[in-house]
Amino acid sequence: MCADLWSFALSTYARAGAEDACLRLQEQGADVCLLLCGLWLEQRGVVPEPERVQALRTIAQPWQADVVQPLRRVRKQWRAMAQQDVELGALRERVKALELEAERQLLLRLEALVQSWPTGEQATDQVWLEALATEVANLDHDALHQLRAAVTGT
Template identity: 80%
Template sequence: MCADLWSFALSTYARPGVENTCLRLQEQGADVCLLLCGLWLEQRGVALEPTRLLALRQIAEPWQSEVVEPLRQVRKQWRAMAQQDTELGALRERVKALELEAERQLLSRLETRALEWPTGEATYQGTWLEGLAAEAANLDRDALHQLRVAVTGT
């Protein structure tokens, strides 16, 4: 198990099939950073409480909407043009790097908050992922299951 959330996220994302699953969930409106945080919390045995869910959402939602999403939109908007324009392609790569750094900052903020909560107290593993995905109504539940299996093997 990775000690910090960023390392956990990187190692999880590198597993076979996880990148595509995360991108699919993201397209459906899920906050992948929150989902990865949830899986990390499950592995740490942190008990799910409604106030903890709310605390994580209060950190993630404004950061996603005001920082990550605008960078993502620019990156996507430039995709086609950047294939024809090398200078724009280079700028797009810089935007992509900024987007990744913004996600890293979000994970750091989530981790800072989560480290306040005791580990090893959860008796049922599996509630964090579903709890953090609950607000995305049209989310592919099979994709959530695939993400869990990629991390836990169950």
């Protein structure tokens, strides 16, 4: 198990099926950083109390809306044009790097928030992921299962 959330996110994303699941969930409006944090908390045995779920959302939602999503929109908007324009392609790669750094900063903020939460409180009962995904209507539950399976190997 990775001690810090950023390392956990990177190692999870690199596992078979995780990238596809994350991209599918992201396209449906899910906050993948929040979901990865939930999986990390599950592994650490942190109880998903409603106040904790809300505290995570309070940190994540404005950061996603004001920082990550605008960068993502620009990156996506430039995709087709960047294939024909080398200079724009280079700028798009820089925006992509900024988007990744913005996600890293969000994960660092989430990790800082949870540092005082007790670990090992309960066996993993797989409820963090579902608690954090409830705000997305018509979420692809197969993708959620695929993401969890990438972490747990089940």
